[in-house]
Amino acid sequence: MKIYYDADITDDAELKAKTIAVLGYGIQGAAQAQCFKDAGYRVVVGLRPEGKSWNQAKQDGMNVMTVAEACQRGDVICMLTPDMTHPQIYAQHVKPNLREGKTLYFSHGFAVTYKLIQPPPGVDVIMVAPKAPGAKVRQAFLHLTDFKNPATSPIPCLVSVAQDASGHALQKALTLAKAMKLTRAGAFECFFDQETHSDLFGEQAVLCGGTTELIKAGFDTLVARGYPPEMAYFEVLHELKLIVDLIQEGGIENMWERVSETARYGGRTRGKALVTPQTRQAMNDLLDAIENGEFAKEWVAEYRAGMTKFNALKEEGQKHPIEIVGSTIRRNMVR
Ligand SMILES: NC(=O)c1ccc[n+]([C@@H]2O[C@H](COP(=O)([O-])OP(=O)(O)OC[C@H]3O[C@@H](n4cnc5c(N)ncnc54)[C@H](OP(=O)(O)O)[C@@H]3O)[C@@H](O)[C@H]2O)c1
Structure with missing residues (x-):
């Protein structure tokens, strides 16, 4: 993969004069929005006046306006609402304001990959996908701006271009990634569908679903x-973070070096019994459904039908005994 760091990027000077x-x-x-603003860009935030984030954005000193107005003003339009809202927001507010020369920006390729929206020629379509939740992106930005701010590891990102109308769409993506200080850890260039498929696979198979x-x-x-639920909670949930931190810091072998010899032998011999050939086949089936669009079709239909299944699964998750015992333990634990 081609990787870009700060020193590899010549900023797109024109972009500085544009409105994001x-x-x-x-x-x-x-x-x-906060990182772009701190980096010196003119930022406007488009929101629903009745929505709960409107006041928050105002309190944070943002120039807040309706989605339609922000789309009129924006030269770069960043689609940072939930993926399932993109088709409606695009059709209603973005498309009527998407003049030639503008840039459509994403942090996940779902809507473009599955053709839920089809931008017209004449606009750049780019992606900067930070590989961390927003709070971590902001924390890393603040730390790298002033090292007195709490430390955290730099955050890398994926960058991609789906449509290069200007001839310098990649430079725009890299300039914006650099503005958020994501190119300290590296901007990894890929295709939109690679980001979409691998991101969905990661969150379904390992990060969120599998784990x-x-x-x-x-x-x-x-x-x-x-066994008492409290003990079970510590063994399978609480300690997971400590293990994952070791893996993230130095890789899987780094973790093995830092657990007991008994854990090393037991884990290395027994782990494979859980991730069987059938598990690996299930992972492949899941990736097939992502690549052939079956999952996207199901998710769009579920969203449009009112998310009954989604909400039932959420309710089931909230009632699981590990949530009940965990909330009591966490509340009483002195950190
Ligand atoms: N979550 C992550 O850490 C992460 C990481 C990498 C990439 N991404 C990608 O980043 C994008 C944004 O995801 P997110 O998780 O940040 O979204 P999110 O937190 O769920 O977005 C919530 C915001 O979207 C607004 N919104 C929701 N529906 C809207 C609508 N119909 N019209 C106007 N505004 C609406 C909300 O406003 P109200 O207050 O009015 O509800 C709120 O300001 C997605 O493409 C996602 O895949 C996310």
Whole structure:
């Protein structure tokens, strides 16, 4: 993969004079709008006047306006509302204001990859996808701006161009990534569909889906065999962060070097019994459904039908005993 760091990037000087319209002031929108503003860009934030983030953005000193107005003003329009809202926001507010020379910016390629929106020729379509939640992006930016701010590791990003009308769309993406200080850790260039597919796979198979099911299965097994839920919580959830920190800092072998010899032998021999050939096949099936658009179709249909299944799964998750015991433990724990 081609990787760009600060020194590799010649800023797109024209961009500095342009207006960046950030649509959405949530997890990514708030962090990215604040970073762009601190980096000297003219930023406007497009929101619903009745929405709860309107006041937050105002309190943070942002120039807040309706989504339509922000789209009129913005030379770069950043789609930082939830992915499922992109088609409607695009059709209603973005498309009528998308003149030639403007740039459409994403932090995830879902809507473009699955053709939920189809930008006209004449506009650049770019992506800067930070590989961390917004709060971490902002924390890293503040730390790298002034080292007195709390330390955290620099955040890398993926950059991509789906449409290069100006001939320098990549330079725009890299300039914006650099403005957020993401190129300290590196901007990794890829295609929109690669980002979309691998991001969905990661969150479904390992990061969010796979890990939470593994945690709950471990907890259920211990509790069903008579172990106190508090002990089960510590063994399969609380300590997970400590292990993941070691893996993130220095890789999987770094973690093995820092756990007991018994953990090393037990983990290396027994872990494989859980991730069986069937598990690997399930991962491939899941990736097939992402690549052939089946998952996207299902998610769009679920969203449009009112998210009954989604909400039922959320309710089921909230009632799981690990959530009940965990909330009490965390509340009483002195940190
Ligand atoms: N979450 C992450 O850390 C992360 C990481 C990498 C990439 N991304 C990508 O970044 C993008 C934004 O994700 P996110 O998680 O930051 O979103 P989010 O926090 O769920 O976005 C919430 C914001 O979107 C606004 N919004 C929601 N529906 C809207 C609508 N119909 N019209 C206008 N505004 C609306 C909300 O305003 P109200 O207050 O009015 O509801 C709020 O300001 C997505 O493409 C996502 O895939 C996210």
